[in-house]
Amino acid sequence: MEDKKVIEVNGLTKMFGDFTAVSAITFDVKKGEIFGFLGANGAGKTTAMKMLIGISKPTAGEAKVAGYDVASEAEEIKKNIGYMSQKFALYDDLTVKENITFFGGIYGLTRSQIKEKTNELIEELGLQDHKDKLVGSLPLGWKQKISFSVSLLHDPKIVFLDEPTGGVDPITRRQFWEMIYKSADKGTTIFVTTHYMDEAEYCDRVSIMVNGKIEALDSPKKLKELHQADTMNDVFLKLARG
Amino acid sequence: MSIVVDSISKSYNSLKALNNISFDVKEGELFGLIGPDGAGKTTLFRILVTLLFADEGKASVAGLDLVEDYKTIRESVGYMPGRFSLYQDLTVEENLKFFATIFGTSIAENYDLIADIYVQIEPFKNRRAGKLSGGMKQKLALCCALIHKPTVLFLDEPTTGVDPVSRKEFWEMIKRLQQKGITILVSTPYMDEAALCDRIALIQDGSLLQIDTPEAIIKKYPKSIYNVSADNMYELIQRLKAYEYSHSVYPFGEYVHYTDKRTHVNTDELKRYLSGHSLANVSIDITEPTIEDAFMELAK
Amino acid sequence: MKRFRGFVIKEFYHIFRDKRSLFILFGMPIAQILLFGFAITNEINNVDIAVLDHSKDATTKEIINKISASSYFTIDQFIEREADIETAFKQGKVKAVLNIEKDFSKKLIAESKAEVLIITDATDPNTANTIYNYVTAILQNYQQGKNKGSNMPYQITPRTRMVYNPELKSVFMFVPGVMTIILMLVSAMMTSISITREKELGTMEILLVSPLKPFQVIVGKVVPYIFLSVINAIIIVVLSIFVFKMPVEGSLFLLGLESVLFIITALALGILISTIAGTQQTAMMISLMGLMLPVILLSGFIFPVASMPYILQLISNIVPAKWFIIIIKGIMLKGVGLQFIWKETLILLGMTVFFIGLSVKKYKIRLE
Numbered sequence: 001m002e003d004k005k006v007i008e009v010n011g012l013t014k015m016f017g018d019f020t021a022v023s024a025i026t027f028d029v030k031k032g033e034i035f036g037f038l039g040a041n042g043a044g045k046t047t048a049m050k051m052l053i054g055i056s057k058p059t060a061g062e063a064k065v066a067g068y069d070v071a072s073e074a075e076e077i078k079k080n081i082g083y084m085s086q087k088f089a090l091y092d093d094l095t096v097k098e099n100i101t102f103f104g105g106i107y108g109l110t111r112s113q114i115k116e117k118t119n120e121l122i123e124e125l126g127l128q129d130h131k132d133k134l135v136g137s138l139p140l141g142w143k144q145k146i147s148f149s150v151s152l153l154h155d156p157k158i159v160f161l162d163e164p165t166g167g168v169d170p171i172t173r174r175q176f177w178e179m180i181y182k183s184a185d186k187g188t189t190i191f192v193t194t195h196y197m198d199e200a201e202y203c204d205r206v207s208i209m210v211n212g213k214i215e216a217l218d219s220p221k222k223l224k225e226l227h228q229a230d231t232m233n234d235v236f237l238k239l240a241r242g
Numbered sequence: 243m244s245i246v247v248d249s250i251s252k253s254y255n256s257l258k259a260l261n262n263i264s265f266d267v268k269e270g271e272l273f274g275l276i277g278p279d280g281a282g283k284t285t286l287f288r289i290l291v292t293l294l295f296a297d298e299g300k301a302s303v304a305g306l307d308l309v310e311d312y313k314t315i316r317e318s319v320g321y322m323p324g325r326f327s328l329y330q331d332l333t334v335e336e337n338l339k340f341f342a343t344i345f346g347t348s349i350a351e352n353y354d355l356i357a358d359i360y361v362q363i364e365p366f367k368n369r370r371a372g373k374l375s376g377g378m379k380q381k382l383a384l385c386c387a388l389i390h391k392p393t394v395l396f397l398d399e400p401t402t403g404v405d406p407v408s409r410k411e412f413w414e415m416i417k418r419l420q421q422k423g424i425t426i427l428v429s430t431p432y433m434d435e436a437a438l439c440d441r442i443a444l445i446q447d448g449s450l451l452q453i454d455t456p457e458a459i460i461k462k463y464p465k466s467i468y469n470v471s472a473d474n475m476y477e478l479i480q481r482l483k484a485y486e487y488s489h490s491v492y493p494f495g496e497y498v499h500y501t502d503k504r505t506h507v508n509t510d511e512l513k514r515y516l517s518g519h520s521l522a523n524v525s526i527d528i529t530e531p532t533i534e535d536a537f538m539e540l541a542k
Numbered sequence: 543m544k545r546f547r548g549f550v551i552k553e554f555y556h557i558f559r560d561k562r563s564l565f566i567l568f569g570m571p572i573a574q575i576l577l578f579g580f581a582i583t584n585e586i587n588n589v590d591i592a593v594l595d596h597s598k599d600a601t602t603k604e605i606i607n608k609i610s611a612s613s614y615f616t617i618d619q620f621i622e623r624e625a626d627i628e629t630a631f632k633q634g635k636v637k638a639v640l641n642i643e644k645d646f647s648k649k650l651i652a653e654s655k656a657e658v659l660i661i662t663d664a665t666d667p668n669t670a671n672t673i674y675n676y677v678t679a680i681l682q683n684y685q686q687g688k689n690k691g692s693n694m695p696y697q698i699t700p701r702t703r704m705v706y707n708p709e710l711k712s713v714f715m716f717v718p719g720v721m722t723i724i725l726m727l728v729s730a731m732m733t734s735i736s737i738t739r740e741k742e743l744g745t746m747e748i749l750l751v752s753p754l755k756p757f758q759v760i761v762g763k764v765v766p767y768i769f770l771s772v773i774n775a776i777i778i779v780v781l782s783i784f785v786f787k788m789p790v791e792g793s794l795f796l797l798g799l800e801s802v803l804f805i806i807t808a809l810a811l812g813i814l815i816s817t818i819a820g821t822q823q824t825a826m827m828i829s830l831m832g833l834m835l836p837v838i839l840l841s842g843f844i845f846p847v848a849s850m851p852y853i854l855q856l857i858s859n860i861v862p863a864k865w866f867i868i869i870i871k872g873i874m875l876k877g878v879g880l881q882f883i884w885k886e887t888l889i890l891l892g893m894t895v896f897f898i899g900l901s902v903k904k905y906k907i908r909l910e
Contacts, residue, residue, distance in 0.1 A: 040405035040406070040408075041377075041404075140280050141278075166402075166403075167279035168278055170538050171542070172278075178493060181476035185476035185477070195406065197406055202493065202495055202496075219496075220496055236406045240405075240406070240407045241407065288747075292751070293751065294909055317753045321748065323748065327743060327748055329552070329555075329556070331556055331559045332555055339548070340548055344753070345753060386748075
């Protein structure tokens with residue numbers, strides 16, 4: 001992990017009418033860091049993330065992602081980030097190879113790059129025998145792994161992961177986290193939004209959002225010490241219940 | 243016995259969804275079916291609430307045969323399906339009233355049973371169900387599943403997608419229902435919820451891995467587990483996997499859970515090995531296994 | 543019974559809370575009737591025409607006067623030479639030119655035959671056709687008047703409009719067709735969608751596990767739509783009577799009964815579709831492709847069954863809409879009673895029983 005900041009958020013605010021969804025949040029994320037962005041449903045984490053990936057304009061405050069301003073340079077940001085969500089990941093009715101080719105295409109890779117990346121990815125995931133199978137026919141865990149790899153196709157500086165491992169079996173889940181550690185080790189910043197507290201345990205640092213504000217921000221270890229809790233789940237319960 | 247499952251199998255085309263499943267649930271017991279998505283939990287639930295036929299095997303619920311007495315079973319079980327299955331365009335109260343009516347009862351008649359759950363959502367009783375938060379929806383769904391005073395309650399992944407606070411509240415409600423004498427079969431993909439059940443069955447790929455109390459399952463874990471940590475997580479995992487005596491290496495939050503092939507582990511030697519491979523701040527401590535460790539060991 | 547009532551109440555909540563569908567449900571019949579009515583009536587009013595009169599005698603003057611006196615036409619200009627006809631059209635204002643041949647009166651007396659060439663701007667074929675019909679009507683009327691002139695006072699009867707307006711007749715033809723489409727759509731598509739929606743949302747699982755009997759679920763789904771369809775049928779009939787002055791010759795009571803029968807046929811089809819379809823989308827596709835197309839193409843609504851290829855004529859027999867259209871055309875336009883349409887009614891009844899039987903048999907008391 002280096003000290004270079006790839007996400008700088010300063011007083012970022014989003015209002016919907018009178019309702020303040022995100023209230024002046026401030027934090028930094030370092031290069032190669034695995035940053036957990038936690039909060040209950042409706043705490044404002046989705047709204048905050050939408051601003052960071054440049055699809056929603058902040059009402060006030062500023063944020064720089066990969067060095068670009070979220071309000072004025074959204075297009076540049078999109079070129080430098082990857083995104084993976086559990087809800088939408090890959091097209092079930094396309095094969096593994098077709099999915100990779102498609103996403104490579106929309107990320108602006110050249111044909112030879114796509115070919116190279118496809119082979120690389122298929123080999124790394126051990127999918128040689130399955131590359132021409134429809135994604136819909138593969139187990140959930142595999143889909144998640146492919147979808148994470150796809151979000152890294154264009155070598156983004158930051159990958160945003162939305163509840164990446166919910167419902168996946170424990171072993172596949174570990175394999176998934178190993179992949180995350182690996183890309184973080186290579187310098188990719190990982191930004192995980194989740195309300196599964198056990199996903200939080202894997203992050204270098206986590207922030208916990210409650211009612212639009214960041215109520216806590218530190219490493220899981222320190223947060224657990226501070227709140228005298230055994231798990232992040234307990235930390236969260238203490239914070240959320242006030 | 244409240245639920246008896248005897249060698250149930252079920253296939254969809256070539257996919258074996260359930261493979262020779264057998265277990266019993268005692269009267270008044272809180273029994274957990276623990277496993278990831280796609281393990282076959284929902285299929286098993288649907289068979290037990292008479293929505294699907296098993297290909298092979300037999301089962302009974304509340305002493306009634308699944309096939310012959312399916313009508314009586316339907317009247318005496320409460321079922322909360324995995325996805326939110328209420329009418330989004332009806333208000334909280336209308337939903338509850340509707341389910342009371344079709345089960346031939348009224349809210350007033352069985353209010354006792356749902357009272358402590360319903361009071362939490364009562365302030366929103368005129369709100370459309372679709373506009374409720376995840377936790378609220380689950381509470382409403384639970385009320386609807388309970389309104390006819392079932393003797394056996396089937397809860398299929400009631401806490402999936404629900405935030406930790408609501409999750410905790412939901413389990414507290416389940417516990418209270420158990421105290422009222424209702425037999426409860428609950429499924430969940432969260433291993434940490436296993437400890438809240440009387441007995442659990444671990445399920446993966448349509449097969450049961452183990453059935454026992456959570457404590458016994460942990461006790462049966464064959465190895466000593468070590469919490470290993472160092473500065474570079476990725477490097478640490480690679481080094482541990484390459485270690486000649488390594489049995490299993492799983493990242494586990496801020497630590498790596500490590501088990502050794504040998505019965506007696508020399509932690510100093512392991513520490514030297516790791517430090518010798520440019521890993522700084524290595525720490526190794528023995529720790530207690532969790533249900534998740536047991537699951538992974540069994541599924542390996 | 544209480545269970546059943548609770549179920550029906552719930553269905554009405556669904557219907558009334560879905561404002562968009564509700565709007566379509568009631569907006570559609572009105573829009574369709576008005577659309578078909580006005581678009582096809584195509585009544586002409588003060589259409590500009592030009593006259594090229596080669597005779598310029600008393601008779602032609604009289605004819606021209608009669609044409610310009612009608613509210614349908616305004617004589618925009620008189621032209622003198624054949625060559626000017628094209629110019630008149632090119633200016634765009636004139637929709638038709640009457641070209642009256644030379645020695646019109648003389649010919650009429652000598653040969654009792656004279657010609658008027660009606661040149662119409664056929665860029666809009668419908669209007670052209672209508673203009674032609676109207677002018678012909680006026681000429682024939684004039685001729686009739688002349689012939690009877692010997693012992694009756696000269697008179698133009700406004701009756702011409704009814705008698706000689708074949709297009710207007712087809713508006714009346716459209717009403718039964720539109721009614722059939724609407725009833726089919728509302729009943730079959732809406733029920734199949736509302737049942738498949740429960741499957742999609744997962745609520746069907748709970749309904750199946752409840753003590754509610756399958757037929758209660760089905761009938762409960764159907765009742766609200768019978769109600770809505772009947773209202774729709776009334777709207778259509780009322781609109782056609784008051785807006786298009788369509789006569790309903792036969793018994794309104796019989797019309798109502800036959801409509802209810804057809805509604806039930808359509809509902810049974812809707813239930814049948816929902817037993818096959820797993821999602822709302824599939825249900826809608828099957829309803830549109832499997833029901834609407836046959837209703838539009840094979841029922842005799844637009845294309846007369848008699849002029850279809852033999853094989854299609856055979857197929858058209860299994861389309862319930864065909865029989866319903868025969869029935870309501872009979873009641874509305876010809877004013878016949880049950881003694882003339884009992885055969886069609888019986889066929890429809892048979893189909894309904896068949897569909898209901900089939901869907902009850904196919905309705906699953908479990909998931910797949």
